[in-house]
Each structure stands twice: as structure tokens, then as C-alpha cells.
Amino acid sequence: MGGAHVFCIHSDTLSPNNFFKPLPSEFFPFSAQPIVEYLFFSVRVYHKNARLLFFCDVIVVWVEAIKGRYNLHGGERKKRNLNSTHHTLPMRIVIDPEVFSQDFMPPAILHRESQMNTLKLIFSKGTANVLLFGPPGTGKTTVAKYISEELSKVKKLSRVYINCWHLSTKSAIFNYINMQFGILAPRRGVSKEEQFESFIQQFPKNAEALFILDEVDALKDGSLYDMLRLKEVYSLRTSVIAITNVPNFLARLDARARSSFSSAIEFPPYKPNELKDILRERAIPGLMPNSWDEDVIAKCAGFAAKYGDARMGISLLYNSALIAEQEEEKIKVEHVEKAKKQTLIYLVETEKQQLGENEKKVLSIIEGAGSIYTTEIYNKVKGLSDRAVREILDLLEGKGFIVLENVDNRRIARPRFKV
Structure with a gap:
């Protein structure tokens, strides 16, 4: 090992070839290129921001450790012999796991041109409150984030994304918004109204903001109406894109909140x-x-x-x-x-995991039954009114957990997934 060259590689010049060149050839009685490529892809995927990546001694240790365990010849992988103690290097197929994450923003949004054009037209005329609705996995959040990014390229716009499952109360929402804008938050223990007033008083009058309220149906204590009236009542330059999976969400709102939306855009299944x-x-x-x-x-x-x-x-x-x-x-x-x-x-x-205890309780009843009349659910759930159970059923349908059907003028609930 003493003859190993010590070197480092900067990420802006990193490739399998320059990773390989500094290694002395006497260490490789067989082709080491597959090893180097495997290590390179591992480093590229999991250490994207590293500036100093590897020392040659580490590579040599790897090579010495695997020489007797891997069957390599001329840079080609041999077919694995399951009865042999020798194994090939793991085959790499996934080269960028981030591409498959729910937070990944693709360079182009496919098959949502109509919805995007409508949003662009709406916001080209100024601030607005818009509702995006449709089943889960139909591109609502992706389109909202994409449009907000496009708008920020043509004008000075502050964008705040809020997942309402995680921040569902007025206090939590405006505390988070205040932090995003660097607004001096009131001391701990103050009321939610004081937090709200703190935002109203300190929000820059010449600023423009777009709030994306994902899973908006999870909001409590009138938080949605407070967000929608920032423009109407307080004359702030704010817009809201609210996102829901619940089909009849707009109908469930009171007249004041419903009238605050200028548009509702449907996202049908792909x-x-x-x-x-x-x-x-x-x-x-x-x-x-x-x-x-x-x-x-x-x-x-x-x-x-x-x-x-x-x-x-x-x-x-x-x-x-x-x-x-x-x-x-x-x-x-x-x-x-x-x-x-x-x-x-x-x-x-x-x-x-994002459901509350009552939602989990109702879902468990439906999953246990396989198919059940909703009137039977009302009788099985203790401590909740019929209206509360109806709202939970609508929410579970909107989230994609259950399917609600009308059969002979009676409503039946069944699980959407069978696992």
C-alpha cells in the first residue's frame, strides 16, 4: 500500500476516466474499470456537493479486498454462477433516486397544458385566489409549484408553500409565514389573532406573495378564510392557490370563503x-x-x-x-x-400516517367490513355526530382511501386499495 498515490478529485471534473487514471497499473492484474464505474456512480449520487471525494489509498483497499471475490474479465461482467462463492459487482440501474421522489420537479409538465395556460392567464391580470381540485396523483401540486416558479421569473414574487396536514391551524400557519418573511414574531403564548395582526402590520406594502395551500381541506379554525381575505379586506398583494383532493370541497365552504375564489380548475385522472x-x-x-x-x-x-x-x-x-x-x-x-x-x-x-385518530377509526371500520352502508358506520363510531362522520367519509374519499357509491338510494363505502 505504501506505493499508492494520494490524490483528490474536484466534483466539477469528476468522471469515471479521471477517477481511474491516477491509479498505478501494477495494482490491477484484471480490469478494474467496472469497480471504478460502480464507485463513481455511488459517489455521484450520494455525494453531489462534496468537493474532495476520495483518496487513492481507499480505492486500493477496495481493490485488494474484492480481487478474490469478484469475477471480472476485460471489463465485462460474467454471468453469475449461483453455485459459486464468487459474485459480480452489484448492477446499478437507478442513477438518480431523486427523479422518483414526490418532491421532484420535472423540467416539463406533461399533459397539463390546459390547466397551466388557464393559471397563467389568471395571474397575468394580477393577484387571484384559485382552487385546484381533482383525485390524488393528478399533478395539482406539481403544476402549482411550476406556475409559481414561472411567475417569479417575470416579477418580484415571494412564494410560500404550506402543507396543511402539517400546519393546520391559524396560529401555526401565520407563525410559519412570519418566519418566511422575517417578520418579528410576537412573544410566545400570544393568541392566534395577535400573530395574524403581526403579519398584517409588518407585511411590506409594496411586496407581492403567492401562498400555495396544499391539502387545504385539512385546515381548521377558519384559517382558509383568513388567507383568502388578505387581499380583499387588507388590500395586500397576495394570491392563494388552494389544492384539494376532495370532490365537493367548494360546496362545503361557507358563502364568504366560496366567493373569495375567482376560479376553480379541475385536474382529471391521467x-x-x-x-x-x-x-x-x-x-x-x-x-x-x-x-x-x-x-x-x-x-x-x-x-x-x-x-x-x-x-x-x-x-x-x-x-x-x-x-x-x-x-x-x-x-x-x-x-x-x-x-x-x-x-x-x-x-x-x-x-x-397523516390521518387523525377519528379518520383512522372510520377507515379501519370500512377496511374490516370490505363494503358497508354509511348508516352502519354512524352507529359504529362513538362520540362523533353524523355530520362529522360524513365529513370524514368525504375526506377519505378525497384522499383516495375509499370509494363511495350510491346503491338503491343508499350510500356504500368500500376500501379503494386491497393489499
Whole structure:
């Protein structure tokens, strides 16, 4: 090891070739290029911001440790022999996991041109309050963030994104907004009205702000109306894009809040061919070339179309890639089939964590029954009024957990997912 060259690589010049060149050839009685490429992609994905990445001694330790354990020849991976103690390097298929995250912003928004054009037209005329509604996974949040970014390019605009599941009260919302604008917050223990007044008094009169209220149906204590009236009552240059999955959300609002929205824009479920385009646009930057084919894309799109949720297809494609990596093969339809159940369970359980105790209680009753008349649910839930249960059922339908159907003038609830 004493003859190893010590060197470093800066991220702006990093590639498999310059990672490989400084290594002395006497250390490699076989081709080491696959090892270097594997290490390079690992570093590139997980250490994007590092300026000093690796010392040569570390590479040499790697090579010495794996020389006897990996079957390499001429830079090509041999077919794995399951009866052998020798194994090949793990096959890398996913090259950018961020592409498959729910927070990823694609460079182009596909199949939502009509909704985006409508939003651009609305905001070209000034500030406005707009409601985006539609089932889960139909691009509402992505479009809202994209439009807000586009608007900020043509005018000075402060953008604040709020997930109302996490910040659902007036106190929490305006405390968060005050922090975003550097507004001096009142001392701890003050009322929510004092926090609200603090924002009103200190918000710059010449400033313009756009608030994105995601999962707006989770808001409590009149918070939505307070946000909507900033423009009308206090003459502040503020806009609101409210996002909901609940179909009849607008009808549930009181007349004052309902009249504060200038427009309501529907986001219908994606069609199967549209889902294929969306998944293909994630696969190209996120997966190794030639690691997937159109059959895989079609299978994932079909799964997503069944639930009307693009997120299902994106997560399924990612999980299929991980399974294919473990089996050291390119992604096949068989991998997609294997990944379906774990994808469904993960997404459903993740969404369930955001539900309150009463919502979980009602959902548990429906899941246990498989199919149940809503009048029976009213009798099973203790301590809640019929109206409260109806609102929970509407919320669960909007979140995509259940399906509500009218049969012989009676309402039936059943789980949307079977895992």
C-alpha cells in the first residue's frame, strides 16, 4: 500500500476516466474499470456537493479486498454462477433516486397544458385566489409549484408553500409565514389573532406573495378564510392557490370563503397513454440506458391507471428497478409484478400516517367490513355526530382511501386499495 498515490478529485471534473487514471497499473492484474464505474456512480449520487471525494489509498483497499471475490474479465461482467462463492459487482440501474421522489420537479409538465395556460392567464391580470381540485396523483401540486416558479421569473414574487396536514391551524400557519418573511414574531403564548395582526402590520406594502395551500381541506379554525381575505379586506398583494383532493370541497365552504375564489380548475385522472409519457420522462434521467423497455413502462402505467394516480406508477417503476438491481438484471415485467404489493403497502401506509385518530377509526371500520352502508358506520363510531362522520367519509374519499357509491338510494363505502 505504501506505493499508492494520494490524490483528490474536484466534483466539477469528476468522471469515471479521471477517477481511474491516477491509479498505478501494477495494482490491477484484471480490469478494474467496472469497480471504478460502480464507485463513481455511488459517489455521484450520494455525494453531489462534496468537493474532495476520495483518496487513492481507499480505492486500493477496495481493490485488494474484492480481487478474490469478484469475477471480472476485460471489463465485462460474467454471468453469475449461483453455485459459486464468487459474485459480480452489484448492477446499478437507478442513477438518480431523486427523479422518483414526490418532491421532484420535472423540467416539463406533461399533459397539463390546459390547466397551466388557464393559471397563467389568471395571474397575468394580477393577484387571484384559485382552487385546484381533482383525485390524488393528478399533478395539482406539481403544476402549482411550476406556475409559481414561472411567475417569479417575470416579477418580484415571494412564494410560500404550506402543507396543511402539517400546519393546520391559524396560529401555526401565520407563525410559519412570519418566519418566511422575517417578520418579528410576537412573544410566545400570544393568541392566534395577535400573530395574524403581526403579519398584517409588518407585511411590506409594496411586496407581492403567492401562498400555495396544499391539502387545504385539512385546515381548521377558519384559517382558509383568513388567507383568502388578505387581499380583499387588507388590500395586500397576495394570491392563494388552494389544492384539494376532495370532490365537493367548494360546496362545503361557507358563502364568504366560496366567493373569495375567482376560479376553480379541475385536474382529471391521467389517461393510460399520458401516464406512459410521464413514466418515460422519469425513466430517461433516473435509470441507466437500456435497463428498461416499453413493456415495463406500459405495465407500470396500467397499474397507475387502475388507481388514477401517477405517483403509483412512479413508485412502482422505482421499486421494480431496485428489485432488478438485486437480481442483477435489466428491469422486466416480472420485476414489476413483484414490486406491486410493496409499492401499494408503502404508499397507503405513508398516507395513513397523516390521518387523525377519528379518520383512522372510520377507515379501519370500512377496511374490516370490505363494503358497508354509511348508516352502519354512524352507529359504529362513538362520540362523533353524523355530520362529522360524513365529513370524514368525504375526506377519505378525497384522499383516495375509499370509494363511495350510491346503491338503491343508499350510500356504500368500500376500501379503494386491497393489499
